[in-house]
Amino acid sequence: MIVVIHNISRKPKNKWEITPKQFKDILNELTEEDEIHFDDARIGVYNYAYPILEKLKHKPKLVIFVVLHWADGFIPDKEHYSKFMTWDQLKELYNKGFEIGSHSVTHSNLTFLSKSQLRRELARSKKVITEKMGVGCIVNKLAYPYGVYNKQVVDMAKARYCRAYILNEIKDLSEIIKSKDFIIPRKLIINSNID
Numbered sequence: 001m002i003v004v005i006h007n008i009s010r011k012p013k014n015k016w017e018i019t020p021k022q023f024k025d026i027l028n029e030l031t032e033e034d035e036i037h038f039d040d041a042r043i044g045v046y047n048y049a050y051p052i053l054e055k056l057k058h059k060p061k062l063v064i065f066v067v068l069h070w071a072d073g074f075i076p077d078k079e080h081y082s083k084f085m086t087w088d089q090l091k092e093l094y095n096k097g098f099e100i101g102s103h104s105v106t107h108s109n110l111t112f113l114s115k116s117q118l119r120r121e122l123a124r125s126k127k128v129i130t131e132k133m134g135v136g137c138i139v140n141k142l143a144y145p146y147g148v149y150n151k152q153v154v155d156m157a158k159a160r161y162c163r164a165y166i167l168n169e170i171k172d173l174s175e176i177i178k179s180k181d182f183i184i185p186r187k188l189i190i191n192s193n194i195d
Contacts, residue, residue, distance in 0.1 A: 002035040002186040004143075004167065008044035013081045015190040020048045026189060027052070027060075035061040037165065037186055039103055039143055041071055041090060043083040050093060064093060065103035065143040068125045071132075079107075087132050100133055101141035102126050102161070109146055110153045118153065122160050141165070147186075154182045 006016040008023050018026075030036070038045045041064050053059050069075075070084050085093075094100050102125040104110065110118055122142065130139045140162040144153065147167025157164040164182040 001030070002037060002165070002184065003030070004037045004039055004165075004186045004188050005045075005049075006039050007042040007082050008048040009082065010048075012191050012194055015192070015194050017044065017082065017194075018189060018191045020052065022191065023049060024052060027056070030060045032058045032060060035063060037101075037143060038062070038064045040079075040107075041066045041085045041103075043085055043089075046085050046089045046093065050096070054096070059097075061099070062097065063099040063101050063141060064090065065101045065141070066090065066125075066129050067103045067107045067145075068105045068128055070107065071129075091133060094133060094137055099141065100129060100137055100139055101143060102129055102139050103143045104145050107145045109148055110144060111148050111150045115152065115156075118156050122156055126160055143186075147188075149183060154179050157182050 003026060005018060005023070008020055009017040010019065012019060038049065045064060053062065070079065071087065071090070075084065090100060102122070104121045105125045106121065108121060110121060113121065126139045130137055142157050142161045142164040144164060144166055149166060154164070158179070162181065163184060165184045165186050167186055167188050
């Protein structure tokens with residue numbers, strides 16, 4: 001199973017943030033074969049998830065998906081409910097065993113973009129994140145913003161990445177046969193205590 005978490009906070013402000021206790025409860029349900037994806041590279045992953053995970057003897061696979069512009073400080077107002085990790089913090093987590101993936105340049109709905117805009121979102125995010133992370137980091141995973149995709153998005157992801165992820169379940173099983181490594185479902189974790 002792959003679960004997706006956006007942020008961890010002691011005082012969640014919206015459904016995208018869970019508490020450290022909720023995070024621990026989720027960890028109790030996972031095995032080393034499972035994965036936790038942290039979309040957006042928010043600071044709560046560094047401040048709360050990392051210290052909890054460091055104490056575990058056996059941990060699931062861990063991937064942080066970075067939105068390039070947000071990591072560089074270009075953050076839309078609606079995303080200001082938390083801060084984001086710095087490149088130094090991301091490097092530290094990478095060196096502790098977290099994988100780093102791309103969540104695009106701007107977190108746009110990729111299905112609405114022209115071919116050239118889509119190419120830029122996918123190619124530039126991979127290139128710049130790899131450069132900023134430094135030696136040894138290979139960005140080969142993509143989390144589609146909002147979990148949405150279409151044929152053009154999948155085809156372009158195939159040209160640049162080894163795997164790409166959606167949210168929740170696949171509706172058309174024939175899609176799996178054609179593009180199984182590029183429409184991998186993930187279970188979205190939200191805080192059901194907040195509307």
